[in-house]
Amino acid sequence: MGKVATSNIKSGTALEQRYTFEVRCRGMKPATPLPMKIYFEGNTDANGMLNLTSAGQAGVAQGVAIELKDDKGTKLPFNKPDAINMDWQRSEVDAEVYRFSGSARYTASGGEIKPGKADATMTYVLDYN
Structure with a gap:
């Protein structure tokens, strides 16, 4: 996500970093998209915030977390009951293709903001029938 000035984090003006990924569900009959939902796992205290x-x-930044939203502005869910729908894109010969788009940015998490390393990891979980 690059380097961000602590003043931008404090003021809430840290730039969003956009990302997109596609999921191909193979072995399905063409043109029969299933409802596909997604939620995330990671070190978090609330939806949309990754510690x-x-x-x-x-050496690790303080007072900082990573704010995560989908392309509609919904905070990313970190539990199955709050899973959100993925967008179906197209049918292929042996698969249905879904896309997820979102954004991430550094945000204040409480307390004094101090510079340092600001990495985090999350996993996405697909929920479908």
Whole structure:
């Protein structure tokens, strides 16, 4: 996500980084898209907020988290009951293709903001029938 000035995080003006990925569900009959939902797993205290890896350790930024939203502005869910729909894109010969688009940005998480390493990891989980 690059380097961001602490003043931009404090003021809420840190730039969003957009990302997109596609999921191909193989072995399905063409033109029969299933309802596909997605939710995420990671070190979090609330939907849409991802805590930094190794938070509280020397050299790691403080007072910072990563805010995550889908392309509609919905905070990313970190539990199955809040899973959101993925967008069906197209049928292929042996697969249905879905797309997810979202954004991430550094945001204040409370307390004094101090510079440092600001990495985090999350996993996406697909829910379909």
